[in-house]
Amino acid sequence: MSMNEDRIHVSERLKLLGLEVYKQLESGMYPKIKLPVRSVSNIIYDQEKGVVKLGEKMSIRSSSNIKQSKAFARLMWVAAFAKTNLVDKGKSCSLRDLYYHSFNDEVIKFDEQDESDNVVIELESILGVPRETFNILPEEKSSIFGDLMIEYTTPESHAGLRVNLMSDPDGKNIGLSIATAKFIETSAKMVIAVEKGAMFRRFIEEGLYNRLNAILIDTGGQAPRFTRIVIRRLHEELGLPVYILTDADPWGMHIARVITSGSAQAAHIPFLATPNAKWIGIWATDIKKYELPALKLNAIDTQRLTTLERDPRYNDGIWAEQLKSFKKIGLKAELEAFSKYGLTAIIDRYILKKIKNIEKDI
């Protein structure tokens, strides 16, 4: 299932949703629709595939229920807006745009953006595709750099234009256009995703991409959905291995975990995940091993560890191991900690070795 295929089909899917409701109305019934339950009780971890996804539980939204009729109408409004104003016209808008657009209709009008965001998530779960496919786009920032020739498919003004992602030394912002572009040609042998812009920049400046023949990605903290889409595409379409580099703390570890197995929030669209991506550190065990300057875990960090402990995604493998280790040593370290040994030490002493070791293990 690719992003582009989804985009082609989404207009049809929206129409089918409309038809399902229309037919019920036509036969004199109060329309009802099924939608997946998104509560924690229905989020499951698929061990085999290594991703988080929604279970089988469905709920029914009925237009004859006084408590649901408004939500029903709002869902239909978002669907109709996405189809007629966005997808069919090749335009996009942000979640915030959508929220303000609702002000045109007194009955529909959302009081808070949370409410309209939530309806968008509902629509995603019904259609089984991310909102990006129906052109409601996030505002997150993340970047990509490396030898990859792409050809834009959207917006129309740029369709057909080819660009090499190495052409901009600051990296290119990952948005709808890159996520939907065709991948034409690359010499890259791997993808390295790092959680911090400063590291991303250093890797460009130090020519890491050349030494490893890598495409670099700055996830900008927790990886946005477009970024996860691009990572997955790079892995699936180009067959590139993906390595993830984060701070050595519970938060960094989870950034890696979301890229590999998906997030609970987007459990209704599990195919954003790249289960084969590898977390190459910094691990808890590396703190001692490399004698990195470390800080003690604070209360919030510890609490986070406890939460992750209960998460099935941390039941085994490197995840269970490192979680235990963090708890044991009670320390955390940042990527920058390697600067103790010089600015390029993280590359020379760590990344190259780590990748070699991991590939060996496999």
Added chain:
Amino acid sequence: MIEEKYESISPADFFYRNKEIAGFDNPARATYTILRELVENSLDSCENNGITPDVEIRMIRINDTNGVLTSKISENGDLFKIRVIDNGGGVPQEHIPLAFGQVFYGSKYRLKQARGLFGLGGKMAILYGQITANTTVEVASATLGSRFVHYYELMIDITKNKPLQLKRKILENTDGWHGTMISFSFIGDYYKAKSRIIEYLWQTSIILPYASIKFIDPDGVMYAFERKTESMPKRPREILPHPHGVDVELLKRLIIKSKGMTLKEFLIENFQRVGPKKAEKFLGYAGFQPDLRVEKLNQDMIAKLSAAMKNFSEFLPPDASGLSPIGKELLKIGIEESTDAEFVHVVQRPPSSYEGHPFIVETAIAYGGKIQPAGEGEVNLYRFANKIPLLYDVYNDVSMKVIKKIDWNNYKLKIYNEPIAFFVHICSTKIPYKTVGKEYIAEQPEVAREIELGLRENARYLSAYLSRKRVEEMSRTRLNVLSKYLKLIAKYSSELTGLPELVNLPTETQIEEVVKQ
């Protein structure tokens, strides 16, 4: 030693000296009382003959009072003339002078429900007029089918309690009229009495929906209380007294009437629901020989007999056929038409009795329409006794005390803040008035109990009505909400599909079914 001087006074003289007792203590009160007494006599005259009443009252103010006022008038007031005409049975001409010119003469000395009992009020009104305005009373009357109308102009000889006949005319009854016309002048204060009078007439029209009452006031304004129905309650029968309700005085009078009878015969003949067996059983209980002649009873024996009658517990309960309740249907019509209430519920309690006097309580509750919320601590309570509205001293009345005692929260009713009105009608051969002024009813436990049971039943029905209404309102609101969103759902489903927008959305009845689920 001081020699005391004894003299007897006539009843007319007595009332002249004690006019405050009967509600004539000031010009305003007197105005109200006069109108009321005359109207009630008219209503009785109609009802006793099974005629739906048509009563017309006219009051005019006579500006020039010079030479009319007697020195006996000390209060302020204006000279008014009142005239009341009814379509009742009329007064046989031979009775007219005494009926209107002698206190304690009348047709109401028997035991059945009637507005006044002693024929006193009307004559007090005439007497008051004569005293204050020093003018005559004019009476014209025609009985049913009479070919003549008899006209009299009278005064009351106060010291002798005798009518003075000043003029008499016999007129041809050309248009078949029957009824009575009475007219006289008095010193009164209409403007202070006005609101009371209108209130009295309005409440009368509630309890007597079959009456038509027109009042043309001294300003020439007409207040018309139209007839709302042609049906009338059944007429009360005359009944014998119940043994429990008898005192020594009445017993003596009955004995005098019954000379030659044995005690057993006397009891069977003079009291309701006493047969030969019951009489013998009672006399055994009281310690009298059944064949003792009544004239042989001495003072002490009469007292003993009277006490035994009160205490004997095996007499049957009093006969209520002497009562004339309004009935559920008529009371409902009266309340609905007078208040435009959206909900009225009437209860008629089964007959009951206190101290040998039968009584029936009718209660009603009304909601909405012109009824306004009473306000904190206040109650919209309308009281009636033998079809007469009681306007004074509402807070001392047994009905008010019953209302204050009930916890209305049990019925989810906010009697102070919701447009709720209560109606209580008590009919009895003897209304347990608390005072001579006959304005409020005492807390007779048997009576209070019947009122409470009636009002509680009313409350249950109103409560059910209101909760049904709330559910319906809620459903309607829900219906509006559902259809509002359904329209949008239809609109967007047509946008999504490109199909024409649906206009025939699920019908309201289907939505109602959904709402009920």
